[in-house]
Amino acid sequence: MTREPYGQRRDDDRSAVRRPASIKDVAAAAGVSPTTVSHVLSGNRPVNEQTAARVRSVVNRLGYVPASLARSLQAGSTSVIGLLIPDISNAFFAELAKGAEDAAHDLGYGLILCNTEFDAEREDRYLGMIRSRFVDGMVYASGSAPSRRRLEALMGKFPIALADEEVDGLERALIATADHEAGGRLVGEHLRELGHRRVLMLTGPRGLRSGVARATGFVRAFGGHVVERVGDFKEASGHRLVAKLLEEGGLDCTAVFAANDLMAFGALAALTEAGLSVPGDISVVGFDDIRAASQINPPLTTVHQPAYDVGRTATAQLLQYVSRGEVPPASRHTLPVTLKVRGSTAPAAR
Amino acid sequence: MTREPYGQRRDDDRSAVRRPASIKDVAAAAGVSPTTVSHVLSGNRPVNEQTAARVRSVVNRLGYVPASLARSLQAGSTSVIGLLIPDISNAFFAELAKGAEDAAHDLGYGLILCNTEFDAEREDRYLGMIRSRFVDGMVYASGSAPSRRRLEALMGKFPIALADEEVDGLERALIATADHEAGGRLVGEHLRELGHRRVLMLTGPRGLRSGVARATGFVRAFGGHVVERVGDFKEASGHRLVAKLLEEGGLDCTAVFAANDLMAFGALAALTEAGLSVPGDISVVGFDDIRAASQINPPLTTVHQPAYDVGRTATAQLLQYVSRGEVPPASRHTLPVTLKVRGSTAPAAR
DNA sequence: TGGGTTGTGCAAAACGTTTTGCATCCCTAG
């Protein structure tokens, strides 16, 4: 009494939940070995056309789809990468994510969205995905200081690309970033030329090299007095910081430079709520140039960052590395920024 | 001559690329079996504390992290789901995505971003991820008509939840959606009360049940004459459709109802460029209430949708299903919408 | 003394692929 070599079931077939067809099931039904099925489907080796046709018909009949998990395990890679960003509802990161997703899709990769809210625990968990090799690589676009340290420890061992961020003292880094320093400089020059001498600078969380670059460029080009307050890139924090200064009567500045457009919006709102006119009494400048910046009233003067390109470039670089196994030389793409002068800036009041 | 039972390398160790440590390497170094290592790490069975300590120390020394792929293969699930949306740079979907990501994170799931641009090929590829079981489930938030048909074929076999979408004739569906029909009705009533009798309705791509619901609700409540044009939910299409009608001199309407805010923005721009005043000459209404809607000039009258909650609810429902293996009864959450009356609507001109 | 229980750890199967080496058959050229 012979037993079928493949596809035998251990329990009988009346089980309620049907296990999806495996390559063994196909092989058994077509009367061939799993090897042959694999070859038919992958084209890796020639198979007799008649046999192949039979296999294909069984594949269709059974609705067989190869389990990508098993395939990935065998191949040693998953064709998925992660994108770590703080806030997908920030239009800047949404645009960046779109660029990343496009680049990933072009090379047949999936993209896992790692939205962290600057939460260290959350960042850690997502960074763990690369250590457990569930993702082939990671595009890192800004996180909190602690995760930054973990990141730097990882960068030597795993494929990681930085989008719109920098890192100190690492030679072999893949970086695509807008020219933040130039952006800061442009704003500094603009405000100086308008006669401003004291500005309030709203920064993002500490520990972000991109933020440092913006501030450096700005301070250097501006030359006047700079009051600094630390926010978190959200609209609410811009509002809160400005409102607080206003209450305390300590806003003796003629301009506000926010680290991103969202905080600029918040600042703008706080100022108008306090009865101040923008740009009549005080000027406001943002950073990013998200869509709403040109639609708000008054239209916001801001630095345009090519968010889509930053995301796309960083991802493309990463994938060139992981997909072809190439180790690129330390590579940095610095994308140009431009100053969009709109209605929220004017010559200094006095 | 004895051979070590575990961890022997086939080629010598001077190979340039170091393979990450596996559970066998740990076992060999600690002088135990892989089984024991697994038990130490998972806590699935008690292990002698002394042995356990030794294993843990080796784990640290080798920097061992379990390969999630192998784990998933064995477990039969990946703890990852997909989110299929047309455009992440649309603030509505970004907000929805954020809700989905939050819900996924809460239950320890990862989220793959499937941004389709309504591109059928792209949708198909992403839908394939569920058939190959790379994702445990899918949250589907609107796609093109062809992918919709594929989706419906899939819904019986795989865990899929609909976010802000509907489906006909399917009992066992997981749905979380805003009340589109009520939204359309609110707009219809609002415009009727303002005395409008002819409105231009800019719809999204055909085949979206949510769009049909909006239109139905609107037409029924409005009662006047409705001119319909089909757009694609992008700002440019709103602009193009209105501009074209304007050129042809065929815009004999006193109001425009756009299927989403982005198209309303486009319409607004086209109207002002043509020298028309909003809402003086013509009123404009949107749908979604994305952040920019209240910031634009004039502030847009629109229907507020709880995008975050829609994403979060749909995802939570799906995960309750896939994570606990529970099969919920057909379940539909309809989330309330509200009309935000702002500055872009006024009584009909004549 | 003998049967049962508890503690401890290992072997082997299973998850579902791809890949490599080999066996068989048949044909052709020398």
Place this chain on the structure above:
DNA sequence: CTAGGGATGCAAAACGTTTTGCACAACCCA
């Protein structure tokens, strides 16, 4: 008649886990 070789397809190993059944020792209670 035989050596060589293409065509075809299979067996088995490998990827890295978790889980189940079992073995062995030590202990306890009757």
